[in-house]
Amino acid sequence: MIITRENLIKKPMKLKPHTVILGAGASKQAFLNGDEKGSEVPLMPDLIRVLELEDLFSKHNIKYKDKDFEKIYSLISKSNPQSEILHEIDTKVHTYFSKLKLPSKPTLYDHLLLSLRGKDFVATFNWDPFLYDSYVRNLNKYPLPRIIHLHGNVRLGYCLKHSIMGDYGTFCPDCDELLTPSKLIYPTQKNYDEDEFISLEWNLLEYALNHSFTITIFGFNASDTDREAYNRLLYYWKKSNLDSREFESIEIIDKKDELDIYEQWKDFLPTGHLLYKKDFYDTIIPNHPRRSCEALYHPKIYGRIVEKNPIPKECSFESLYKWLRPLYASELKLYQKK
């Protein structure tokens, strides 16, 4: 028997969260043509060129050609953590990323957020403001997933003295000081526990992974520099009570070849199987907006085929919000029911 589109819209279920983890590749795919003004969204290997750091490195006799940006940063940090160059790099990175602006039409990140529900989580490693700004512009329309910042972000600031995190550019309500911008670049030996705010976010991710129905990992490259993050993800995922999980399912969105993907993520799925796609729009979330867990549940538990209900990609916010209305109306009924 087929679960029709209509059926899926009308009958949401109270299932556990869908957790999505975004790496740099996600922002790259979402903004292939750059931001509103066409400014490039650089990946780590593009940073030196895009931020024009060549002159700064030359001035300080730092060899940068064919070298990895994070490694250079780590080396400078090791020799002097208070170095003026580090400060200059931090400022340049912060200035560049904070100026990036969302295109006015709905983007992949708007589609992602609106396709998930209030019970879900989106954890991001990205510094750029796109997910945050997309969250803000859709906030009062429909319940959105909870955002978790696994690295710093240009839109966040904090007051260390009063343990307050808030929007960058705003003031600490206790001391009236401007919030300090959140740290963006970490030396390669990342230590997430040292940063009070980031460590709280990682705790939230641990909770999310422990309670998730399924996870989607989008554009996260577990390279050497991200090894610590990868190991933590794996640890949290495995630590969760496997017996209580109805089934194991992980979806990976990545441009790499299938074999490389399998090699990279096989430890996550010793028993289950890996769903793998290159394009976000071919995955579960945008093809079953606000019903991603249901779309996995019916086939896995009852062997039923689920009809697709793809989110309209090329339409205005107004039409998109209208299109989503029946989905949300059924959700409201579900949570009103005792």
Ligand SMILES: [Zn+2]
């Ligand atoms: Zn304060």
